[in-house]
Amino acid sequence: MQTLHVPQTPPVASPTAASEDHWTEVIQPRTRLLDLGLRQVWNYRDLVMLFVRRDFVSTYKQTVLGPIWFFIQPLLTTIMFMVVFNGIAKIPIGDAPPLVFYLAGITIWNYFAQALTSTSTVFTANAAIFGKVYFPRLTMPLSIVLSNLVRFGIQLALFLVVWLFYLFTTDKVHPNAYLLLMPALVVLMGLLALGLGMIFSALTTKYRDLAMLLTFGVQLLMYATPVIYPLANITGEADGWKKWLILANPLTSIVETFRYGFLGEGTFNWMYLGYSTAATIGILLVGTIVFNKVEKSFTDTV
Amino acid sequence: MSDVAIRVENLGKLYRLGEIGTGTLSHDLNRAWARLRGKEDPFAKIGETNDRTTKGSSDFVWSLKDVSFEVKQGEVLGIIGRNGAGKSTLLKVLSKVTAPTAGRVKVKGRIASLLEVGTGFHPELTGRENIFLNGAILGMTKAEIRSKFDEIVDFSGVERYIDTPVKRYSSGMYVRLAFAVAAFLEPEILIVDEVLAVGDAEFQKKCLGRMKDVSVNDGRTVLFVSHNMGAVTSLCNKALVMGNGQVVFDGGVQQGVDYYLRQGNSATAGSYRNEDPKPNDILRVDLLSPALESQTNFYFNEDIILQVEVVISDPEKNYVLGFRIKDQTERNVFTSQIAIQDITDQAGTYTVQAVIPHSTLVPNRYTPILALHIPNVEVAAYLEDSVSFEIEETGTDFFQYAGNDYGCVFVDCKWSLI
Structure with missing residues (x-):
């Protein structure tokens, strides 16, 4: 384990048996399943922040519009959704103004989708650097989720501007106390993306097939999440298996609650949200374990 | 100085030969099934040593097998052996890039290796940003880097370009900056691979000079891997000779070099x-x-x-x-x-x-x-x-x-x- 304190001279040798046992680190084949090395990650927290900064700075260097791209992407998607799903397909979305409705869904969905896709390639994309130098591998997915959080913050600001506009000019937007759950929802979403991303990144080192699956899988998953339609559309008895499919998706209640807090429209159910939380914790735990197991040997298989 | 800085105990590393990716799922299932029943890994045939010249019966090979040795604080250990003897694998395990299959390594102090010069440099970032990023990857905290920042820039000699993205650097400037960061890491244990011999003469001299500096003046432990017996004899005070993934000699540098030279060489016939x-x-x-x-x-x-x-x-x-x-x-x-x-x-x-x-x-x-x-x-x-x-x-x-x-x-x- 790396210590923060770096002595300028090596520790003075003392020929006692006690000092022999004072190892700073033991490298061995298989550590205990739950030995996640979180303390190491904490020691490397500066690195996490530098990675976040790197992601941020490098993405928009040499672009004319720079960070404005953060706004353009969700706005254009929203307009497209309004035209296709609201204008052409006429999927009912309740009383809420379509612009706010879609933008809310897209903002939080993008956060999840981008965090997931970029964490899922952590091992394969960083094979070169991972193969040469050791640092806690967890810092990489963590920094990715954090830099996506920053991006989400910016897109959330855009959403808030639009939302405030509708709040003051119309009476179709009804924010309520569940708005206070928003930070928790964002954390849940981030952890879920982190957990799933780690599982995928660990497995793609061996089975590249999963990388193919993930790219369109994320797109498909959006339709299994109430992003472009409210959950209320499918809670009827007649919907049967479709209803259970959507409800089994832990993202469902997160997106739905997020929109409910802002718009006062949609479904909110503590039980659904509790299920999402439990699923997130489970996935995160599995993800961390799998990730830690793979990080030790992935240089041999990637 | 008799304190042990590194103790390697029965270290082993198993590699799979041939193509990875075909049949892995079935192998994985087989292996999981064997583990469930408490049996040994069916694909790891024990006793197969690593000899690249002969064809083994198994797809698995021990790149390192029962490697045990100790390095004392302040020692400069030369690791020598023919190609494929397991030197690089040993370094990989020591620098924690890959985990061993068996055995363990106990380490006292921070390990840094000079083979990772420039790893993690991002072309779009400026020299300044890259110093911080690279330093952090090598295990330094922001405060540590800040306190050494001026020295690093000075040593690298690229002060004028420090706020220019490194993709605009010449390859020489790039290497200088990268080496400067590694040189000021001040680890307790330094690993130097012969890979560094690919740099130009000035760079080599700088690396070797820094190595000598680190071991003699600072009393740090150095592991040096090389095929150049001259460099080994002049820099090291102990030698470890490896052959087919095993330690075949561990002792004084002169005897070690002797041993290595007396070994039969498959490429020469007597x-x-x-x-x-x-x-x-x-x-x-x-x-x-x-x-x-x-x-x-x-x-x-x-x-x-x-x-x-x-x-x-x-x-x-x-x-x-x-x-x-x-x-x-x-x-x-x-x-x-x-x-x-x-x-x-x-x-x-x-x-x-x-x-x-x-x-x-x-x-x-x-x-x-x-x-x-x-x-x-x-x-x-x-x-x-x-x-x-x-x-x-x-x-x-x-x-x-x-x-x-x-x-x-x-x-x-x-x-x-x-």
């Missing part, structure tokens, strides 16, 4: 037998040490004895036995010969010895071409690849030119001040 001789022919060729033992690796300052057995049925013919020394680049170095009539006028089998004087051939690999012939008339025997030998760099004045072509022979010219 003797040749003619199974099907003609009436006038070369029967056998042997390379011998001054002690008349079979040997293919020689010190620079060691006589080389070429022993040839010939059969002569027509002693009246003017046969000449000769050899020509060729170096690795097929360059002819010199020719030497003896007339058979000078030895004998009887038919029979004779053994002759030629002594190639020491301190003549510079460190390199050489192949003697042997011939029994009547000049311009008849070639009775012509052996192109019978034996070969290697002169090892053991600390001549030339080791610093390793890799450069400074000729084939050493001539002790008389220098004098007029």
